[in-house]
Amino acid sequence: QKEVEQNSGPLSVPEGAIASLNCTYSDRGSQSFFWYRQYSGKSPELIMSIYSNGDKEDGRFTAQLNKASQYVSLLIRDSQPSDSATYLCAVKRITGGGNKLTFGTGTQLKVEL
Amino acid sequence: GAVVSQHPSWVICKSGTSVKIECRSLDFQATTMFWYRQFPKQSLMLMATSNEGSKATYEQGVEKDKFLINHASLTLSTLTVTSAHPEDSSFYICSASTPPVEAFFGQGTRLTVV
Numbered sequence: 001q002k003e004v005e006q007n008s009g010p011l012s013v014p015e016g017a018i019a020s021l022n023c024t025y026s027d028r029g030s031q032s033f034f035w036y037r038q039y040s041g042k043s044p045e046l047i048m049s050i051y052s053n054g055d056k057e058d059g060r061f062t063a064q065l066n067k068a069s070q071y072v073s074l075l076i077r078d079s080q081p082s083d084s085a086t087y088l089c090a091v092k093r094i095t096g097g098g099n100k101l102t103f104g105t106g107t108q109l110k111v112e113l
Numbered sequence: 114g115a116v117v118s119q120h121p122s123w124v125i126c127k128s129g130t131s132v133k134i135e136c137r138s139l140d141f142q143a144t145t146m147f148w149y150r151q152f153p154k155q156s157l158m159l160m161a162t163s164n165e166g167s168k169a170t171y172e173q174g175v176e177k178d179k180f181l182i183n184h185a186s187l188t189l190s191t192l193t194v195t196s197a198h199p200e201d202s203s204f205y206i207c208s209a210s211t212p213p214v215e216a217f218f219g220q221g222t223r224l225t226v227v
Contacts, residue, residue, distance in 0.1 A: 034216075043119075043206045043221040044157070088156065090216075100147060101208075101216055105156040 003027060006089050006104035014112055019076040021107050023089030026070065032092040033065055035074045037085045038106065044088055048074060079111040116140050117209045119219025126197055126226055134192045134222045136207030142187035143209035147216065148180075151204040163190045197226040 005024050013019045021035075032051055036044035048063040050056045050072065056063045062075040072091075076083055086106040093102075116139040126132050136146055144165050149157040161182050162170045169182035181193040190209075194201055202225050208216040 036218075041204075041223075043218040046217065100159055100162055102159075103157045 002104075003102045004089055004091055004104035006087075006107045008105055009108040010110050011107055012110045012112055013079050015079060015081060017079050019079045019083065019109055019111070021074040021076075021087050021089075021109065023072045023074075023104055024070055025072070025089075025091045025102075027091065027093055027102075028067075028070065029093045030070075030091040033063070033072045034090040034092070034101065035061075035063060035072075036088040036090060036103075037083075038088055039085045047087070076109075079109075081111050081113060084109055084111045117143075117207065117217045117219040119207050119222055121222060122220055123223040124225070126224070128198055128226055129196055131193055131195045132197055132224060134194075134205055134207070134224075136190045136192070136209070136219050138188045138209040138217075141209070143190075144187060145210045146184060146190040147208045147210070148182060148190075148192050149206045149208070151206060151221075157206065160192075194224065197224070199226045202226045 003026050034049050035047045037047050038044040048061050050063040050065045053065050053067055060077045064073045086108045088106045089104040090101040118137045118139055120135045146163040148160045150160050151157050159172050160175045163182045163184040165184045165187050171177045179195055184190040204221050206221040207219045210216050
């Protein structure tokens with residue numbers, strides 16, 4: 001079992017729709033959760049971070065965390081073609097595993113006109 | 114967000130030569146920096162954790178004598194790929210960590226070994 005799992009996609013949504021990206025993790029000791037966006041040929045950029053159960057909203061983005069289910073998701077409202085990218089889920093265990101992030105393989109999102 | 118600068122953004126080198134990649138945190142002090150490698154259509158794979166003033170911690174399967182890491186100051190870490198071979202061609206990305214535990218990435222370095 002991979003430590004962080006994501007559906008590789010591609011996930012295609014029409015412009016203006018809600019894109020839902022999902023991620024599951026195996027380490028119950030994980031305490032910090034991040035979503036990164038990576039355009040082709042570029043390095044990842046941080047979109048959202050979430051540390052406690054529930055929802056966290058920032059503009060068109062909402063991160064959802066359910067530690068009991070070991071599940072974290074990212075919702076993108078009013079999807080735009082510029083949102084087309086690969087979205088990486090990352091988790092961090094503060095103790096034991098040091099200070100390093102473990103990444104999923106990413107989900108490719110395509111927002112179509 | 115914090116700024117991490119990585120240089121060069123791309124480099125082409127001959128097989129057998131060494132290449133140095135720099136990673137700088139521009140507006141904060143980073144006690145920890147991370148080096149990743151990413152092959153096409155794959156996720157980021159952590160190579161090593163670089164701690165200022167101490168030896169780097171390498172992930173399993175990463176040759177420490179081939180990928181030399183130096184974290185000389187709180188704002189600079191370098192990765193040197195020694196005796197590069199075509200299979201070392203990849204996208205190398207550094208990140209720096211600052212409390213809270215978020216990671217900010219450099220722009221990445223595209224290494225091509227010919």
